[in-house]
Amino acid sequence: MARAGVTYHDVVKAAEAIKSQRQEPTVDRVREHLGTGSKSTIAPLLKRWRSDNGEAADISGLPNDLIEVVKSLHERVQQMADHRIAQARQEFEASNEDLRKELAHANNTIAQLTARQQDLDDQLTRITEEKSLQGKSLEEARISLVKAESQRNEALARTNDLKESVRELKQENRDIREHFEHYQQRTAENRQQEREQFHMVNQGLKDQIQDLQHRLVQAESRASDLFDTNAQLQRNADELKQANATLNSDLGGKIEDIQNLKNEHEEVLTKYREYQHRNEQLAENMAVLTTQKADVDKQVAVLSQALETTKTELKTTQDKVVFLTDENKVILQEKAVIQGQFKQLQGSL
Template structure:
């Protein structure tokens, strides 16, 4: 419901003013013309005006109006409608562009927000890794400091050991010098003794050289004899090798023959095994048939026993009937006698 204050006639006059100026009516422009009024009231009156205009669009002009005026008014009305439609299309395009721009800005804002969140997450992750790395470095620093103190202690201990070793080295050098002097003296003494022993050995060698030459001749003769014996043994070995090679070839031939025989025997064994399998299958089938025959024979035997019992019963009944037939004349005669007693 429209509120009191701005009336429909006021809105209609403002619309006529806008149309007379060639402007397209709108709620904002109507309010600018009126200078007051709420947008809700103006919007309701403006909607009613458009509904009324749509309803009166096809209403014929009143009678008595000159045709020229009617034509001019119709043409003006058509031009006004076209201008209004064009302005409306323009405003719609502007509105669509503004909506698209707003949507694009909203999408960009959302994208920027997502990017900011991603950057924040990445920074938080980087900060966490940095803190972890810092903690690791702190632990490594503490370990390095402890190791440094340990190495310093070891270095001090090494310096002390080096000083002690230096003292030992000095003492060792002094001992080596004294030992060197003693060794030189002993070497000179031993060299003199060796020279004396060498002269004695040379004299002994001259005496033993004759014996050595005789021994060499003896050894040469023995070697010649051993070489002859070795040649003889080599010849025997070659002969033995030839005979063994021939024997080996003979054994190879025999083995090949045995292998051929073995192959034929294996084939025969395979064939016998196949025959054995066939015989087993035949035996199984015959055994099955034999079992079936035994079952049938037992069934026939049972049937024969039943037939024999039935025959015995039949013979017994026939014998009873025969006895009755045999006794029948006597029975008949006795009955006749009873029926026909003798006359007194």
């Protein structure tokens, strides 16, 4: 992190001041001139200043082998970083495309399952409504059956009453006949009178018997119809029971299908979460690779800074070599003078 107060403008001013003194602006000189800031902060700002001013690093004094090694190292590191980033990007894009396809397939499957579940819900609603209607029909049939049984019981009771009346009338007819035979022995006048009365009564009784027989036939016919209606209602009730059992079985199957669809839906959601987790992991790997590239760039910056330091030291060494060369020349000149004096001394001797 850059310290407070160290900005690009400060580095530019310091570099220009150092350059005005006919010295090469280096990280150490800029830091010394500013009196603050770290090398890792000043180095990229100084590099930016050099790039803005179109200046290239003076590497004329460095050995070619060192320059080639640094260049090849920088190129190799850059190529490795670019290759790893490109490879990671390709893997991420391929995996992301697979995840998109799988996600689209999962969404289609979820949509199909949802539509199928909606159809099953509609079928279940329709079956429930049909079952309710059939239940109402069954209840109405039961009510009709109860009414029919009640009417049948009433008809049977009425038939029994009619039969009892017929028996009573027959018994009364027999009694009348017995009385008629008993009184036939009486006088002719009483017999004629009784015969006329008997004829009238007998005719009335015959009419009553015919009416009762006709009513009995009607009651028996109605009872037969009621028995047939009862049997038909009983068959309808059995059919409704069978239909109800079939609907209950179908309803159980539909409920089981809905449960299976829910389980499939849960599995699809689980796969979708797994794919999303894998996508997040790939994004994290991409972030890690990006961080590694940033670290490589920092290492390159450090190597560049080391190269700058090496150039500075090399220049200092070259200055020392020049100074020592000059001293060596002076010493050689003094040696030549001393040798000449020594030769002159030898000649004088």
